[in-house]
Amino acid sequence: xxxxxxxxxxxxxxxxxxxxxxxxxxxxxxxxxxxxxxxxxxxxxxxxxxxxxxxxxxxxxxxxxxxxxxxxxxxxxxxxxxxxxxxxxxxxxxxxxxxxxxxxxxxxxxxx
Amino acid sequence: xxxxxxxxxxxxxxxxxxxxxxxxxxxxxxxxxxxxxxxxxxxxxxxxxxxxxxxxxxxxxxxxxxxxxxxxxxxxxxxxxxxxxxxxxxxxxxxxxxxxxxxxxxxxxxxx
Numbered sequence: 605x606x607x608x609x610x611x612x613x614x615x616x617x618x619x620x621x622x623x624x625x626x627x628x629x630x631x632x633x634x635x636x637x638x639x640x641x642x643x644x645x646x647x648x649x650x651x652x653x654x655x656x657x658x659x660x661x662x663x664x665x666x667x668x669x670x671x672x673x674x675x676x677x678x679x680x681x682x683x684x685x686x687x688x689x690x691x692x693x694x695x696x697x698x699x700x701x702x703x704x705x706x707x708x709x710x711x712x713x714x715x716x
Numbered sequence: 717x718x719x720x721x722x723x724x725x726x727x728x729x730x731x732x733x734x735x736x737x738x739x740x741x742x743x744x745x746x747x748x749x750x751x752x753x754x755x756x757x758x759x760x761x762x763x764x765x766x767x768x769x770x771x772x773x774x775x776x777x778x779x780x781x782x783x784x785x786x787x788x789x790x791x792x793x794x795x796x797x798x799x800x801x802x803x804x805x806x807x808x809x810x811x812x813x814x815x816x817x818x819x820x821x822x823x824x825x826x827x828x
């Protein structure tokens with residue numbers, strides 16, 4: 605069964621450092637997403653990406669965040685200067701148009 | 717009114733019982749509706765999409781009431797493996813690339 609894969613599974617970084625979270629969406633999907641979940645809280649939408657550009661972003665997705673599809677398979681989320689409050693589980697997801705999203709297993713980001 | 721609202725529980729239910737969850741959503745333009753389940757520290761996994769006519773998948777039945785902006789999930793003959801957090805998820809409306817809005821989830825504990 606096709607699945608979304610994410611690397612690394614856990615990333616520890618110092619405050620102020622840049623991190624890049626990587627995702628390989630399901631191959632025939634065209635819509636890609638990043639979500640995050642702070643421990644004990646609900647899953648929150650960050651950004652959606654289609655046709656090599658951002659189609660929607662939330663208020664959480666400020667100038668510190670960026671996304672990129674550097675090649676035909678990878679989809680990345682970059683946080684330029686991490687803050688303590690960026691510590692969370694980050695989920696990548698992909699979907700076909702108007703269809704359900706499938707999530708990767710997540711990257712746990714810990715900012716110290 | 718919160719975008720997607722669920723009773724957080726926990727629901728403690730004996731094995732074999734029937735349990736029902738409800739969810740309300742505020743955006744009348746929403747077009748797609750889903751139930752996901754999430755195990756502790758894992759990614760959300762699609763349980764089922766929800767259609768206006770109602771749909772059933774084995775022991776699980778989902779209903780949508782657009783007029784009342786209300787979604788339900790019924791689990792019959794509950795199993796120990798059904799213990800998880802159940803997430804009500806709503807598309808914000810518009811194009812297929814719109815981000816999903818998650819409820820905080822309802823925590824279900826099936827007791828032997």
